[in-house]
Amino acid sequence: MVRAALAGVGLACVAGPLGCFVVWRRMAYFGDATAHAAILGVALSLAFSVSIFLGVLVMALVMASATSMLSGRLYAMDTLLGVAAHAALALGLVAVSFLSGVRVDLMAYLFGDILAVGLGDLAMIWLGATAALILLCWRWTSLLTVTLNADLAAARGINARWEQQVLIVALALVVAVAIKVVGALLITAMLIIPAAAVRPFARTPEAMAVFAAGAGVFSALAGLGVSFRLDTPTGPTMVACAAVVFVVANLAFMGRRGA
Amino acid sequence: MSLISAEGIGVQYGARRVLQHMNFSIDVGEVVTIVGPNGAGKSVFLRVLIGAEQPSEGRVNRTHGLAIGYVPQRLSIGQTMPMNVARFLALSGSQNASQNQAMLARVGIPDRAKEQMASLSGGEFQRVLLAHALLGEPQVLILDEPTQGLDQPAVAAFYRLIEEVRDERGCAILMVSHDLNVVMRRSDRVICLNGHICCEGTPSDVSLAPEYQALFGVDNEDALALYHHEHDHTHDTVAVP
Numbered sequence: 001m002v003r004a005a006l007a008g009v010g011l012a013c014v015a016g017p018l019g020c021f022v023v024w025r026r027m028a029y030f031g032d033a034t035a036h037a038a039i040l041g042v043a044l045s046l047a048f049s050v051s052i053f054l055g056v057l058v059m060a061l062v063m064a065s066a067t068s069m070l071s072g073r074l075y076a077m078d079t080l081l082g083v084a085a086h087a088a089l090a091l092g093l094v095a096v097s098f099l100s101g102v103r104v105d106l107m108a109y110l111f112g113d114i115l116a117v118g119l120g121d122l123a124m125i126w127l128g129a130t131a132a133l134i135l136l137c138w139r140w141t142s143l144l145t146v147t148l149n150a151d152l153a154a155a156r157g158i159n160a161r162w163e164q165q166v167l168i169v170a171l172a173l174v175v176a177v178a179i180k181v182v183g184a185l186l187i188t189a190m191l192i193i194p195a196a197a198v199r200p201f202a203r204t205p206e207a208m209a210v211f212a213a214g215a216g217v218f219s220a221l222a223g224l225g226v227s228f229r230l231d232t233p234t235g236p237t238m239v240a241c242a243a244v245v246f247v248v249a250n251l252a253f254m255g256r257r258g259a
Numbered sequence: 260m261s262l263i264s265a266e267g268i269g270v271q272y273g274a275r276r277v278l279q280h281m282n283f284s285i286d287v288g289e290v291v292t293i294v295g296p297n298g299a300g301k302s303v304f305l306r307v308l309i310g311a312e313q314p315s316e317g318r319v320n321r322t323h324g325l326a327i328g329y330v331p332q333r334l335s336i337g338q339t340m341p342m343n344v345a346r347f348l349a350l351s352g353s354q355n356a357s358q359n360q361a362m363l364a365r366v367g368i369p370d371r372a373k374e375q376m377a378s379l380s381g382g383e384f385q386r387v388l389l390a391h392a393l394l395g396e397p398q399v400l401i402l403d404e405p406t407q408g409l410d411q412p413a414v415a416a417f418y419r420l421i422e423e424v425r426d427e428r429g430c431a432i433l434m435v436s437h438d439l440n441v442v443m444r445r446s447d448r449v450i451c452l453n454g455h456i457c458c459e460g461t462p463s464d465v466s467l468a469p470e471y472q473a474l475f476g477v478d479n480e481d482a483l484a485l486y487h488h489e490h491d492h493t494h495d496t497v498a499v500p
Binding site for chain 1: 306309311327328329331334336337339340341342343346347350373375395401
């Protein structure tokens, strides 16, 4: 239980700030494509018996890099990403079915299995989360400037492509970390919902990032508590708690505005 | 010494040639203005100079570590990112809050520091962009139609401020402008652009060039008149014909 709580908190701390960029840059579908590629990563790591963390990380990186390079003229970005996201998920599921020799608990990878997190997993989660967080802090000002306006960034000598790569690496790390906690299907939710929930209360990007981490941590702990009491699946319960935070936050904001 | 120079720049989008055979350089303390009709490639040229766009041919040289202050033609800050004016100014690299506040006062909006960028009016937004560009201690200021959305007195104040900055810091200024009367008074050099450089030189030379007159009409000899008589009346209230 303590391990599960620590895993959830570790993920939420980095998912909040990274989720802000996903929200600001309208990368929700991009997050989905990367997260769904994780299932393919799971299948490949099982087939070649390498660490799941590594397999997912590599697959997420490949997927994120490939989709970010496809700047289409014939298709809008969301169409391309829609193709990529669902193709990756379908391919992953097909690939897993080929692994007849091993018994694969598919549900655990789709929806997470936080209660089964071991000490080794916990170490990986915190290492990955810390690495992603350090990356974000290091590039923070440049990332903000690029997100605001690419030309303004170029004038300051910031390379937009390089900063995009930084975000991709951070995203891949978070996906690899999160698959054990909330599963491939709900990773984007942990990125977007806390960040979106706190938007009305933030006046600067930094405030939004910190609030989002806070909302994420709260959702993770609350979800863990509720799932323990009601015996519900933990990952989805965490996301449901985040959704409740989102609704309450927006109602509170509307109430304050109306007053 | 030339801060930015361009040799044989060409930009092509598919089959469409936007710019060709552009040679350009700007020196310390120089004020250069680019004029030209819509779709002449003015903004594209500026974007090539700051490195936001790679030219299809030719090359751009910037002195090493050149600090560029850039005011884009259009910048939309969506509601999705919370960003107040004070935080935006700090993104320029200037972390000194009192200095940032002083700059805000200098561009004429001292009381807007806590406002969200998305809630500013068009004119206020332009001023914040200028303050942001100046706080980066630029060696060259690149302004793409910086006075759009400003009213007449604000336009006058804007150009006065730009001139002060040039005198104080000796930074070069390159701008795209449609304020022909101001251009003709305040620029050291005018470039008339329409896909390529039609003509180029001092304001008085350019306004007499047939290429310029073909684009802007002979009417703008009035602008030249203003240039010659700038001390016997105020221009800021004179409407451009």
